[in-house]
Amino acid sequence: MTAAFLDIAQHGRPTVDWPAFIGGVVAGLGKEGRPATDYARPPPDAAPARPPAAYAGTFGNGYYGPLTVTREGGGLVMRLGPRGARRFPLRHYSGDTFAYRTRGENASGLSGVRFVAGRGGTITRVIVESLDRTGLGTFTRR
DSSP states (O other): OHHHHHHHHHHSSOSSOHHHHHHHHHHHHHHTTOOSSOTTSOOTTOOOOOOGGGTOEEEEOTTTOOEEEEEETTEEEEEESGGGOEEEEEEEEETTEEEEEOOSTTOOSEEEEEEEEOGGGOEEEEEEGGGOTTSOOEEEEO
């Protein structure tokens, strides 16, 4: 309404279809930050995960701090934040990729967590997709 009013006040008539323009902007915001992969539907030929113990450990990141992965109740849980305050159960997707449900004001639904093995097959890094939009989402095993 404000944009249309100001357009008429300044130009004497609407120069833009403001409801359509603003509607497109708002629709785009709903898609912002959503991963391209639908983690709710693992592929039919999903590769199996390694044993849970292979993923457990503490990983560090200079920006986000520590990330710990623990075995809980037969599954895996990722903890982030001061003293592991934020707890995120991990759901297997395929191979060394898992998914977790994001939370907070920037929540985007299910997002990927990819474990990367180094030489010898030991997991050395974790890439948290929702934290990696600017390249800062890689955590290295401590």
